[in-house]
Amino acid sequence: MGAVNAAGALLGAPPPLPGDPPAGSDIRGGHAIVTTGLTKRFRGGQVAVDAVGLAVPRGSVYGFLGPNGSGKTTTIRMLLGLVAPTSGEWSLLGEAMPAGLARSLPRVGAVVEGPAFYPYLSGEANLRRFDAADPAADGRTVRRRVGEALERVGLAAAAGKRYRAYSLGMRQRLAIAAALLAPRDLLVLDEPTNGLDPQGTREVRTLIKEIAAEDTTVFVSSHLLAEVEQMCTHVGVMRSGRLVAQGPLADLRADGGGPRLRVETADAAEAAALLEAAGLTGVSAAVHPDGIGEVTADLGDAVPERLCALLVTEGVRVRGFGVVRPSLEDVFVGLTGEGFDVGA
Numbered sequence: 001m002g003a004v005n006a007a008g009a010l011l012g013a014p015p016p017l018p019g020d021p022p023a024g025s026d027i028r029g030g031h032a033i034v035t036t037g038l039t040k041r042f043r044g045g046q047v048a049v050d051a052v053g054l055a056v057p058r059g060s061v062y063g064f065l066g067p068n069g070s071g072k073t074t075t076i077r078m079l080l081g082l083v084a085p086t087s088g089e090w091s092l093l094g095e096a097m098p099a100g101l102a103r104s105l106p107r108v109g110a111v112v113e114g115p116a117f118y119p120y121l122s123g124e125a126n127l128r129r130f131d132a133a134d135p136a137a138d139g140r141t142v143r144r145r146v147g148e149a150l151e152r153v154g155l156a157a158a159a160g161k162r163y164r165a166y167s168l169g170m171r172q173r174l175a176i177a178a179a180l181l182a183p184r185d186l187l188v189l190d191e192p193t194n195g196l197d198p199q200g201t202r203e204v205r206t207l208i209k210e211i212a213a214e215d216t217t218v219f220v221s222s223h224l225l226a227e228v229e230q231m232c233t234h235v236g237v238m239r240s241g242r243l244v245a246q247g248p249l250a251d252l253r254a255d256g257g258g259p260r261l262r263v264e265t266a267d268a269a270e271a272a273a274l275l276e277a278a279g280l281t282g283v284s285a286a287v288h289p290d291g292i293g294e295v296t297a298d299l300g301d302a303v304p305e306r307l308c309a310l311l312v313t314e315g316v317r318v319r320g321f322g323v324v325r326p327s328l329e330d331v332f333v334g335l336t337g338e339g340f341d342v343g344a
């Protein structure tokens, strides 16, 4: 499937769901996306998305993070009206869905799965062709809009080049340009850096930040924690079809707990006893196979320099001393029970 733009271009509105609120009744204007109990059970009984409640604030860059198969694409397809939920409610840009599809979708740009462009046509010709398939688009302004979209994604100089000569990063930027052929309040991107090399990844990431700076809410799925960390203000974490955490990135980071003291020493038992006597909590000591011990403890309000001086004065042979803050990955591993691919 290619980039999906205005309502009706590539989308067929799904039938209304039982219990749908009347059109326009959702006035939660502070959020670009809200879902309540959104669920998808495929034929055969598999629950791919299980009662997901998303709250995507307007103006945010929301990272929809989760391992492969955790239900991200299915959720995105439901949001865009490409597949009907089994149950649940959702709204896009304040419009209750699916009744409000025709009103909200023209303001939503989306890139879901691989873009389908003609290899022998130029980037510009591909965008014109794409625009022509959109009944909501005004053919009289196509030249200007295609030019602006190419400019926006940094492809103006390569506009006349054939698509097959584009790098992977350029191809992905062209897909984003297709989603930006009209002004959008919300951009939905499903794994936009998947398969890109580091240069292409950087290009797309920079572009997303620029688009967000222009007041477009961006909802971007990824299985790469490092990527989400670098470009998102908010994050939702999926595990096996369930949303296990959601909120501002900074809040989730804070959920990992406070800083920990870490001391490397051959006198682990003595160091642990001294730190406990000094009032530190969560003290634990371990000895590595090389015989060097490691003692960790919650730092709390203690002053690390004083603790270091105390250990040395009391004769502990300190080899290493530092304060470690829990990484976002530690938090997510705690939430999801599994690691994420952190190599962006």
Ligand SMILES: Nc1ncnc2c1ncn2[C@@H]1O[C@H](COP(=O)(O)OP(=O)(O)OP(=O)(O)O)[C@@H](O)[C@H]1O
Pocket (backbone or CB within 6 Å): 042, 043, 046, 047, 048, 066, 067, 068, 069, 070, 071, 072, 073, 074, 075, 223
């Ligand atoms: N049409 C379908 N019929 C049956 N099962 C499906 C269908 N589409 C997806 N699934 C299953 O639903 C689960 C969630 O898949 P989904 O593609 O939404 O996950 P994802 O997080 O986007 O993963 P990926 O990044 O690998 O696409 C998977 O177990 C998948 O096999």
